[in-house]
Each structure stands twice: as structure tokens, then as C-alpha cells.
Amino acid sequence: xxxxxxxxxxxxxxxxxxxxxxxxxxxxxxxxxxxxxxxxxxxxxxxxxxxxx
Numbered sequence: 001x002x003x004x005x006x007x008x009x010x011x012x013x014x015x016x017x018x019x020x021x022x023x024x025x026x027x028x029x030x031x032x033x034x035x036x037x038x039x040x041x042x043x044x045x046x047x048x049x050x051x052x053x
Contacts, residue, residue: 031045
């Protein structure tokens with residue numbers, strides 16, 4: 001049951017994000033949506049850059 005709720009949350013986040021026009025707006029909305037619904041005040045995104053070690 002909990003897995004279904006997680007999938008529903010992802011679908012709602014995607015729908016919310018895809019209503020916007022630009023990729024930057026969509027990414028920000030997706031992150032905002034998750035932050036709001038999981039109750040956090042920060043979300044960090046780390047990029048793995050193996051070329052510049």
C-alpha cells in the first residue's frame with residue numbers, strides 16, 4: 001500500500017511540473033512539490049562529475 005502512495009506522489013509531482021513551460025521551471029516545481037509533501041525545508045541535488053577528479 002505504501003509503495004502505491006509513493007507512485008501516486010511521483011505522478012502528481014510530474015503532472016504539476018509538466019504544466020510549466022521551461023525545463024528549469026519544471027525541475028524547480030518537481031523539487032518544490034516533493035519538499036512540500038514530504039515535509040522538508042531543503043532538498044539537495046548532487047552531480048557526480050567523474051571527468052574532473
